[in-house]
Amino acid sequence: MNHRAHVFKKCLAIAAVLLAPFFCGRVFAVDPFAGAVRELAGKILAIVGTQESVGFRFQSLTSLGTKETSAARQALETELRAKGLRIAADPKAAMKVKVTLSENLLQYLWIAEIQRDKSTRW
Numbered sequence: 001m002n003h004r005a006h007v008f009k010k011c012l013a014i015a016a017v018l019l020a021p022f023f024c025g026r027v028f029a030v031d032p033f034a035g036a037v038r039e040l041a042g043k044i045l046a047i048v049g050t051q052e053s054v055g056f057r058f059q060s061l062t063s064l065g066t067k068e069t070s071a072a073r074q075a076l077e078t079e080l081r082a083k084g085l086r087i088a089a090d091p092k093a094a095m096k097v098k099v100t101l102s103e104n105l106l107q108y109l110w111i112a113e114i115q116r117d118k119s120t121r122w
């Protein structure tokens with residue numbers, strides 16, 4: 001192997017090491033809410049169960065754009081339905097779930113407020 005080819009391979013290896021975190025971060029950032037959505041859906045189902053339909057509201061108090069906010073809401077609704085929760089079309093359902101997505105400087109915060117008649121549980 002000549003000297004130029006050897007230097008080129010070394011430079012290519014160094015570039016790959018330096019750029020790997022950037023590209024890997026992009027791959028894993030495709031669905032940054034997946035783990036949180038699964039965990040929150042499980043906690044909601046543990047309280048609500050699947051016996052009745054619930055009214056569902058979602059609000060975002062984050063700096064996310066409309067597209068990302070919509071994707072977060074859709075991911076949560078999909079996970080809830082996949083776990084057996086029936087989301088009512090009627091907003092006057094006896095049980096209501098309101099989810100708020102907020103953020104601080106480091107991370108996102110998911111808050112679920114579950115209301116049955118006059119009783120509220122966080």
